[in-house]
Amino acid sequence: MLPRLPLDDRSFAEIVQHSRRLIPKRVPEWTDENAHDPGMTFIELFAWLTEMQRYFISRVPDKNRRKFLDLLGVAPADTQSAEAVIQFTNVTAPTILPRGTKLMAEDQMFETDATVKLVPLSLDRIVTRTEREANDVTASNVHADVVYYAFGADAKQSSKLYVSFDRELAPGELVTLNIELMQPGKDTQERHASELLDPLHAAAAITPSSRLSWKVYGYDEQSEAEAWLPLDIVQDETLHLTLSGKITFRAGAPMRTVTVHPSSDRARYWICCTLEESGYEMPPRIRQMMLHTTMAVQRDTLCEVIDLPYNGGDQTSIVSDTYLSVYGKTRVQVQNIDFSWTYWKEEDPLVSKAGGFQQDSKLYTVKRSAGRDYLEVRFGGSEGGVMPEPGQMIRIIASTPKFDQLRMIGRSNGLPGQSFDVYDVPCKKKDAIKLQVGESDASGELRWFDWTRVDDFDHSGPGDRHYVYDPIGRRIYFGNGERGAIPASCREENICLIGCLLGGGERGNVKPGLITEWVNDVQAQYGIKVDNPFYAAGGSEAETLAETLQRAQAELKRTFRAVTDEDYETIARETPGAAVARVQAIPLYKPGLSDYPRERAAGQVSVVVVPYSLSETPTPSAGFLQTVRKHIDSRRLITTEVHVIPPVYIKVTVHAVVVVEPQFIDEGERLVEQLRRLLRPLDGEDGSPGWAFGRAVYKGDIYNVLSGSNGVLFIQDLWLDAEGAHVKKSAGGDLILPPHGLVFSGKHEIELISSTRL
Incomplete structure (x- = not known):
């Protein structure tokens, strides 16, 4: 007998009482709630039916529940890795750290998500100046828990933010400042901002409330005089200090030193940010301004694939700049016309000198840069072997030396329903593993085909190269020939892992100041210090079925289309990049109506928004209203005209x-x-x-x-x-x-x- 699962723990009596409490609200003319009333009999009848229905539904097994969720397009969330902002200091020489550089926080491994170019440069002084006062906030910037105003508490026009460096920036030298802001309504604001996929999407969705200009003090060759000259802003992810992000810039002219009060002890190399058009609802507050930063993800990549196109012509090599490419074991595959992959051989100098390779051999040589920042794969070998065809894809499989010996996990026997253990790689994520299956061609050479991971074989056909990975049991499953293809039988091992990621979970949410150790001894010798000034966040365990059901219910209730007044208000509150404190939707109203509600505007609705602000009368700027309006316009009914207005x-x-x-x-x-x-x-x-x-x-x-x-x-x-x-x-x-x-x-x-x- 199946156990009873408590889908709803309300009893018959509780359902009746809940229904009775709704009578005054739903049917106010119903005043007799005694047992003799026929209406009460119907309430008790439907309460009994409801209890019985929930009893039977509670006996549905978990497997069926997963199928019901699949029909709704909802799947249990996989294990997530924590992310953290990483800052590098004590840079004494130009250094390039390849993508995937490994760092340690006690027992947790983190990897950088982008290649980082470090140069000897540091922030010297930071000064804020308003029409009333000027403050040196350098000490506050060093301590990330001390917040300071970028343009004062009033953020009035012409207020300035000065930043100086310890040396002159060369003309054209790219510099990136990472600015972490303290946002109003922080939890809600950060969640909405995270919905922006990229800086281009953010720029299209958000209209800044204010406008800034950046200048550098340098030498103007046209006037032959020193002056504040425009700074070339390459990218501004902050959108004029609206969101946290990076500002990338370069000086177009030679810099000159100047004295800025109150840092008047000596002249320095300064850049200046000026508030040209004021309008901030909440004046920007800076938690920290940093150089040499990148994002790091809590994971440990044991094996990865890098696919690169080969265009032919004068191209005889390809370049990869990942950590495993530079410091790990590499193998090279070339894609065939049937989308299979063939391994090429790395040239052995001893064999080459002995005449062991023919001129038509498929060879490549590997060269790592002197700075250990990239890997170059050159084809043809020293004996003039064959080259890939133009248009072919080249794949570099890079792995740690230890994992390279664990890549082959078994041999297919050609029978349905095969499974293989992978106990040596404790991956917690479903997508942590990528694999290939080798199939022998007419010449007996193995051609390797990529297989795709799926959650189950319900939607797989007989020819679909699909597999299922169970991270709990650490086992890989293949199909039975009807749902999912069967790996081709082979006399040698032909099930091979080409990708493997470890990590993920709540343990990656480490405290500030813990990501401090280098894993690679060569990189540790650079003398560069690494640190995480803020908490690592976002790490979570895989969802249980109960958590998935709860999330599915919340997602089904989430407002996505603006139909009712409540819909407009909910959507306005969730506008990315706009911290909305209060909102009110007024149906059938537009600005200018003098006798509302007697006079009404058909097909129109006005949404009144109040931003978070330090002002006694918080008033949204034109940019704020435009941001909210664009967000609502993407979700309103096409027949409705929306006006986003400030309060009176x-x-x-x-x-x-x-x-x-x-x-x-x-x-x-x-x-x-x-x-x-x-x-x-x-x-x-x-x-x-x-x-x-x-x-x-x-x-x-x-x-x-x-x-x-x-x-x-x-x-x-x-x-x-x-x-x-x-x-x-x-x-x-x-x-x-x-x-x-x-x-x-x-x-x-x-x-x-x-x-x-x-």
Whole structure:
């Protein structure tokens, strides 16, 4: 008998009680909830049916649940590797670190995800200057836990950020600054920003709120004078300091030294960032500005494949710049017309001198650069062997020397349902392994075919070269000839691994300052120091079935298309690159309507957005509104016209005469503070909501707040004043707001009278 799985732990009584609680909301005219009422009988009947249905559904085995998820297009998430920002310091000579350079954080291996070119260069001083003050923030930049404003707390136009280097930049020399910002609503903002696939996508999706200009102090050859000259910005991933990212630039003219206050001890080589157009909702706050950085991923690559095209002509070699290519064991394959691969032989100088190779031999020679930053594979050998055909793909299989001896995992016997153990490579990810199967041709030579990993063989046909890898059991499975092809039988081992990745999981989420060790002794001798200034993040274990079911339910409920008012508000909040604090969708409304809701705009909706801001009245910039509008436009109905607008702020001032007990006569400021908490546009830090959009300010609201305070006996007199567009005052003294109106506090005047004076 199958065990009962608790798909839903609600009992019959709980379902009935839940249904009864919905009656006043859904059917307010239903007032008789006693047992004799026929409606209650129907509720109990359907509660019983619901409980029975859930009981039977709970008996569905996990295998069926996985198939149901597959029908929804949802698969359990694989193990994920943590990522971290890596910084290199103490660079004394030009150095190139190939992609995949291995670093250690205690017992966790990390690899760089790009080739890094290091030059002797470091940041000397960082200065921020506004119209009121100038500060040297170099010490704050060294300590990543101390945040500083790039352009002051106000971020006004013409504010400047100065950065100096310890030497002159050569004209045309590329320099990359990695700027890590502190984002408002950090968790939500970083999640939305991570949805941007690349800097080009981010540039198309986000319209910056402000505009910056970069200059360098150098020698102008045209005027033959020293001046601040434009800096050539090659790439700006930060989008004018809107997001964290890299800024790549080069100086187009010779640099000159200049003194910048308050770093006036000596002249330095400076670049300057000027705020040309102000508009930041939240002034940019820098956690750290760094040189010589790259991303590192928690993994250990034991074997990898690098596919490169061969164009023929004068090309006689190919170049690879990965770590395993330079420091590992390499083999070379050339692709055939049937998409199979053939191994070529690396030339042995001793055999070549002895005449062991013929001129038609398929040979290659390997040359590693003196700086150990790339590998060159040259074809033909010294005896003039054959060359690949133009258009053929060349594959370099690079692996660690130890793993090179473990690449062959078995021999196929040609029978269905074969499986092979791979206990020597404890890979945690399903995609961590790539393999080839060799098939003998007419001459007896093995031709190697790539096989594709799949989760199961349900969608595999008889000719599909598919395999399944089980990371828990460390076993590879092949098909049975009906679902998935059978590997060709062979007298020798013909199942070969050509790719293998270790790593992944939560253990990779290491603390700052732990990624400090070099794995390669040659690279360690460079004397370069390595460090991770921030936490490594993103590492997670493979999803369980229960976690996948929970995620599938959340994804099905996730709002993707804008149809209802709630849809528009949810999508606006999730705009990448825009930190939206509050939002309100107003249907059938467009800017300019003077008598809403009597006057309505058919087929139109206005979305009012309030950004995170330090201002008392947070106002979105034109770029902010454009960013939100573009995001909504990609998800709205084609028949709906959307307007993304700022709120209209109404300044409300309360005048009141309050009678209090004698001991509270000096606590007028406490009453003013309570009014400020009530009449505010943003939600409070304690979770209390801000003023609702368009809600009228009734005198009763003020009476309620003041009279509920300690020591208040009664309100003797009360009246309200308002300043702002489209606000009206009723005959009773209440303030009627426009639908996109928000209130903020003016200078409230509260007169306290002791009860003893009455």
